[in-house]
Amino acid sequence: AQSVTQLGSHVSVSEGALVLLRCNYSSSVPPYLFWYVQYPNQGLQLLLKYTSAATLVKGINGFEAEFKKSETSFHLTKPSAHMSDAAEYFCAVSDRRSSYKLIFGSGTRLLVRP
């Protein structure tokens, strides 16, 4: 079965510091992987996705993620955190064996300190 693990339910960084949010996946087939962001009281917004093209994927708001098959990882990074990045971030894998439903990780709440 496919699954996603996000290490760290909370990550705190200073404004201007590197952001690193970890995601590891388990999949028996080549995965489609996604990062979504959820701001307070809002829905889920796509940050970026990996669909078997370039392994380094650039997304919105300066975020990027690198697909590493050998490590089964898809970590999300941003070189310099901004206060507006404070939100909950979800990694997800698309279940290619059935209806391509998204299987989400448990989420990581990013806190940005001034």
Added chain:
Amino acid sequence: EPEVTQTPSHQVTQMGQEVILRCVPISNHLYFYWYRQILGQKVEFLVSFYNNEISEKSEIFDDQFSVERPDGSNFTLKIRSTKLEDSAMYFCASSSQQGGETQYFGPGTRLLVL
């Protein structure tokens, strides 16, 4: 920019009552999904819908749940007899294709069952 909309944004109901959550997917999309997020937990898949029929449903989606697309634009989730444990945020999502296509999420309906 096209977006998925959901109504109502909040719903409070008594246990045992029926509720209908409404979604208007993006107009040219063909694949529709419902997910839910219990407070403090991960986003969970409920059901996927294509070509006017359910393509996949989760264990959560029991006989108390139903979906339909009554008029070619709305996509509804009905809970026939709500339970306390149905309290959650319910998200609708749609995509134009399957595979690596992005699922676009609505802002959610927060359901509280008393």
